[in-house]
Amino acid sequence: MAEVLRLQGVRKRYGGGASPVVEVLHGIDLALAAGEFVALVGPSGSGKSTLLNIMGLLETPTDGEVWLAGEPVHAASDAARTALRNRYLGFVFQFHHLLPAFSAEENVLMPVLAGRGRITADDRQRARALLARTGLADHAHKRPVQLSGGQQQRVAIVRALMNRPRLVLADEPTGNLDTQTAQEVFGLLRELNREEGTAFLIVTHDPGLAARCDRRIDLRDGRLLPAGSA
Numbered sequence: 001m002a003e004v005l006r007l008q009g010v011r012k013r014y015g016g017g018a019s020p021v022v023e024v025l026h027g028i029d030l031a032l033a034a035g036e037f038v039a040l041v042g043p044s045g046s047g048k049s050t051l052l053n054i055m056g057l058l059e060t061p062t063d064g065e066v067w068l069a070g071e072p073v074h075a076a077s078d079a080a081r082t083a084l085r086n087r088y089l090g091f092v093f094q095f096h097h098l099l100p101a102f103s104a105e106e107n108v109l110m111p112v113l114a115g116r117g118r119i120t121a122d123d124r125q126r127a128r129a130l131l132a133r134t135g136l137a138d139h140a141h142k143r144p145v146q147l148s149g150g151q152q153q154r155v156a157i158v159r160a161l162m163n164r165p166r167l168v169l170a171d172e173p174t175g176n177l178d179t180q181t182a183q184e185v186f187g188l189l190r191e192l193n194r195e196e197g198t199a200f201l202i203v204t205h206d207p208g209l210a211a212r213c214d215r216r217i218d219l220r221d222g223r224l225l226p227a228g229s230a
C-alpha cells in the first residue's frame with residue numbers, strides 16, 4: 001500500500017548556547033500507510049507533541065529524514081513546507097481553535113482561503129455537505145460560542161478535512177469532551193477515515209480509544225516501543 005508519511009532516524013534536540021542540550025527524540029523510524037487509522041500513545045513528556053510537530057512540518061528534525069507523500073521534506077524551505085502542509089495535511093487539536101467571529105461554515109472554509117486565496121461554489125458545497133454529514137446542517141451559520149463542545153470539535157474536524165488531506169494529525173481530539181461525546185466524536189473520525197480515505201494519526205491517553213484504531217504506536221522517553229510490546 002502507498003505510504004503517506006515516513007520518518008527515518010528522526011532525532012530532535014533542543015537547547016545549545018547558554019542552555020543545556022536536551023535530546024527529546026532519539027531516532028524515530030515510522031511509516032504510515034495511506035488511509036491508516038493509527039493511535040499514538042505515550043506518557044506525558046515522552047515526546048508526542050514534538051513528534052506530531054515534526055510530522056506536521058511545524059518543526060524540523062535535528063537529524064533524520066521526513067518523507068510526505070513520497071517527497072523529502074526535512075530540508076524543504078519554510079515556504080515549501082507551508083505549501084506541503086496545506087496540500088497534504090489536516091490538523092485537529094484538543095481545543096477546537098475555531099475563530100470566534102466567524103460562522104461554522106466560514107471556519108470550515110478557512111483552509112481553502114489559506115491555500116488558494118479564494119473560495120468557489122464547489123468549496124461551499126463541500127463545506128455544507130461535510131457539515132451535514134457530521135450532523136451540523138442546521139448549525140452552519142452559527143458562531144462557535146453558539147455550539148456545544150462536541151459540535152465545536154465536529155466543526156474543527158470538518159475544517160481539517162476540507163482540503164482533502166492525505167493525513168490528519170489529531171492531538172488529543174477528544175481530550176476536552178465528556179466520555180459519551182468523546183466516544184461519538186471518535187466514532188465520527190473513524191467513519192470519516194473510511195469515507196474520505198484520509199489517514200489519521202491520533203494522540204490519545206485512552207487505551208479504549210487506542211484499541212479502536214488499526215494500529216497503536218507507543219512512545220516512551222523519545223523512543224518507539226516495538227509493536228505489540230506495550
Ligand SMILES: Nc1ncnc2c1ncn2[C@@H]1O[C@H](COP(=O)(O)OP(=O)(O)OP(=O)(O)O)[C@@H](O)[C@H]1O
Pocket residue numbers: 014015022024042043044045046047048049050051
Ligand atoms: N522547545 C523546547 N525546548 C526544550 N525542551 C523542550 C521543548 N519542547 C519540548 N521540550 C521537552 O521535550 C520533552 C517532550 O515534550 P513533548 O511536549 O513533546 O511531550 P508530550 O509527550 O507531548 O507531553 P504531554 O503529553 O504532556 O503533552 C519534554 O521533556 C519537554 O520538556
